Structure formats: C-alpha cells, structure tokens
Amino acid sequence: MRSSVKSPSVAVEQVDTTYLESLIGYNARRAALSVIGKFLEKMAVYDLKPVEFSVMSVITHNPGVTSRQLCASLNILPPNLVGIVQALDARGLIERLPHPHDGRAVGLHTTQQGNELMLKAEVTAAELEMNVGAKLTPNQVQTLVTLLQKIYL
Amino acid sequence: MRSSVKSPSVAVEQVDTTYLESLIGYNARRAALSVIGKFLEKMAVYDLKPVEFSVMSVITHNPGVTSRQLCASLNILPPNLVGIVQALDARGLIERLPHPHDGRAVGLHTTQQGNELMLKAEVTAAELEMNVGAKLTPNQVQTLVTLLQKIYL
DNA sequence: TATTGTTATACTCTATAACTATA
DNA sequence: TATAGTTATAGAGTATAACAATA
Numbered sequence: 001m002r003s004s005v006k007s008p009s010v011a012v013e014q015v016d017t018t019y020l021e022s023l024i025g026y027n028a029r030r031a032a033l034s035v036i037g038k039f040l041e042k043m044a045v046y047d048l049k050p051v052e053f054s055v056m057s058v059i060t061h062n063p064g065v066t067s068r069q070l071c072a073s074l075n076i077l078p079p080n081l082v083g084i085v086q087a088l089d090a091r092g093l094i095e096r097l098p099h100p101h102d103g104r105a106v107g108l109h110t111t112q113q114g115n116e117l118m119l120k121a122e123v124t125a126a127e128l129e130m131n132v133g134a135k136l137t138p139n140q141v142q143t144l145v146t147l148l149q150k151i152y153l
Numbered sequence: 154m155r156s157s158v159k160s161p162s163v164a165v166e167q168v169d170t171t172y173l174e175s176l177i178g179y180n181a182r183r184a185a186l187s188v189i190g191k192f193l194e195k196m197a198v199y200d201l202k203p204v205e206f207s208v209m210s211v212i213t214h215n216p217g218v219t220s221r222q223l224c225a226s227l228n229i230l231p232p233n234l235v236g237i238v239q240a241l242d243a244r245g246l247i248e249r250l251p252h253p254h255d256g257r258a259v260g261l262h263t264t265q266q267g268n269e270l271m272l273k274a275e276v277t278a279a280e281l282e283m284n285v286g287a288k289l290t291p292n293q294v295q296t297l298v299t300l301l302q303k304i305y306l
Numbered sequence: 307t308a309t310t311g312t313t314a315t316a317c318t319c320t321a322t323a324a325c326t327a328t329a
Numbered sequence: 330t331a332t333a334g335t336t337a338t339a340g341a342g343t344a345t346a347a348c349a350a351t352a
Contacts, residue, residue: 012218015226025188027301032185034305035178065165073168100164104328104333135303147297148180150288152187257310257351
C-alpha cells in the first residue's frame with residue numbers, strides 16, 4: 001500500500017495529456033475546432049459561418065435542392081435550418097422557387113449575388129485548405145480526408 | 154446568356170456533397186461528431202460526457218493539477234470549468250486539496266471512487282476506439298491520429 | 307500589478323414537441 | 330397516414346466582464 005500512497009501536496013509542472021492524445025475522437029475534435037477557428041476568421045469578410053458556407057455550397061452545386069435534402073446531407077435538424085435559410089434569403093443570396101412536383105417542398109437556388117459570393121468564398125476556402133495543409137504534404141492531406149470519411153460515411 | 158439560364162423547376166434526386174467532402178475542416182467536424190456521438194452512448198453508464206471524461210482523465214494522470222492548467226491543456230475557458238469541477242466534486246469523484254506553494258490555486262485529485270470509475274471508463278473508451286478503428290487498420294488509426302495532431306498541436 | 311478561482315450573464319448551438327399544408 | 334416546412338421553446342455549449350483572494 002505504501003508505494004501507492006499519493007502525496008497530495010505536489011505541484012504539477014507539465015501537464016501530461018498523452019492518454020487523451022491517443023484517442024481518435026479527442027484528436028478529431030481538437031483538429032476540427034482548430035480548422036473551424038481559422039475558417040471563421042477568413043470567412044468573416046463574406047459574413048459566412050461554417051454552416052452557412054456549407055448550406056450555400058450544397059445549394060450552389062445542387063440547384064433546386066430542398067430543405068429536407070439539405071438537412072439530411074449536412075446532418076442539420078429541420079427547425080435549425082429554417083433560420084439559416086431565411087437569413088440567406090433575406091441577404092439576397094438564395095431564392096426559393098416552387099418544387100416541380102411536390103407542393104409541400106420548396107426548391108432552393110442561389111441568386112446571381114449568391115453565386116458571385118460563393119465563387120470568392122470557395123477560393124478563400126481553397127487558400128485555407130492550403131494553409132492547413134502546409135503542415136501536411138498533399139499526399140498526407142488526401143490520406144487524412146480519406147481516413148476521416150471512413151469513420152463517418 | 155441563354156446557356157447560363159437555370160431551369161428553376163428541376164428536382165434534385167441525389168445531393169452532391171463532393172465539394173464539401175474535399176475540405177479538411179468539414180471532414181474533421183463530421184468525423185468528430187460521429188465518434189463523439191458513439192462516445193456519449195457508451196459513456197452514459199458512467200454518467201460521463203466527453204468533457205467530463207477528459208477532465209477526469211487529465212486529473213487521473215496528473216494528480217494535483219490546477220483548474221488553470223486543465224483549462225490550458227483542454228482549451229476550456231475558466232468560467233466554464235467551474236461547474237464541471239464542482240459537479241465531479243459533488244459526485245465524490247475528485248477532491249480539491251491546497252496547492253503546495255500557491256495559496257490562490259487548488260490541486261485537483263481523483264478519489265478512490267473516481268479512480269475506480271476511470272479504470273472502467275478507460276476500458277470502455279479503448280473498446281470504443283477499437284470499434285471506430287474497426288473501419289481502419291491499426292496502422293491507419295496511428296496515421297490518422299498523427300496527421301490530426303499535426304493540424305492542431 | 308498580475309493571476310487563480312469564481313459569479314453572473316449573454317450568446318450560440320442543438321434538440322423536442324407540435325402545428326399547417328400537401329402527398 | 331406520412332412528409333415538408335415551420336414555430337416555439339428548452340437545454341447545452343461557449344463567450345465576456347468583473348470581483349475577491351493571493352502572488
């Protein structure tokens with residue numbers, strides 16, 4: 001027993017986090033928060049938060065997509081998407097057109113203004129990718145993305 | 154102009170998210186949320202959320218660590234740690250002892266009960282790692298963790 | 307004067323229940 | 330009966346300002 005007695009009055013000089021740093025979830029979260037933090041800074045000029053960028057991106061590449069489809073592909077709950085879509089609409093970045101064969105649904109489309117914004121925003125996103133990827137070789141970036149997708153897709 | 158006219162009444166059958174899936178931040182966030190979701194389920198028996206597990210883990214491996222050190226290593230703001238520490242203390246999982254040479258600070262230590270809980274919780278965490286890693290080879294898990302750390306460390 | 311721990315508080319994000327219009 | 334979009338609302342997570350005690 002004597003050998004396992006803790007001395008309660010010893011100060012910690014350097015915090016050891018090696019255990020947590022061995023866990024996939026811990027590292028994925030820390031890395032995601034780091035990248036998203038930089039994303040927030042760079043995208044501030046366009047007034048686009050990560051979710052708004054994602055929504056705009058999916059609409060850009062899928063003109064006519066519905067709210068429900070957006071929710072499913074981005075893992076957003078319908079009530080939480082409403083405000084986002086309304087805000088983008090109010091900013092004149094998207095427009096809502098009737099769905100061709102479903103009176104309940106609404107097709108989402110980018111406006112000319114929204115398209116122009118996203119062209120610039122995706123260039124900035126690409127720059128940010130290179131910035132993050134500067135710590136990794138292009139090959140490592142590809143490997144990282146592939147491995148991450150294996151986990152959640 | 155004619156060729157760039159969009160037809161507003163076409164339905165989207167399959168949503169294309171390939172662009173977002175090329176971005177590191179998007180993938181890191183989706184992967185982190187997926188793993189953390191499973192973590193939440195498995196750790197529910199111990200009533201430990203990811204942050205609480207992280208805090209308990211750091212205290213376990215660094216007896217006498219201060220709140221301030223915890224905040225710095227886990228990237229938590231001091232006001233937000235207070236409630237977490239108080240709750241763990243109230244549950245009898247940790248205890249707060251005077252700091253050896255700083256009257257302002259408090260050293261955090263796990264109790265016997267806290268130690269026993271964490272022994273079991275870390276086994277469960279290891280199982281979860283294997284579960285997540287089942288989609289990856291052990292080698293790929295190691296690669297993934299290393300690449301993620303290059304990004305945020 | 308600076309730092310540790312704390313309170314109060316505000317803001318954002320996420321989640322659930324329930325409604326309407328249409329299928 | 331089920332689904333798309335919406336409203337209201339509750340809860341969790343994250344942020345800043347300010348204070349007492351100690352360095």
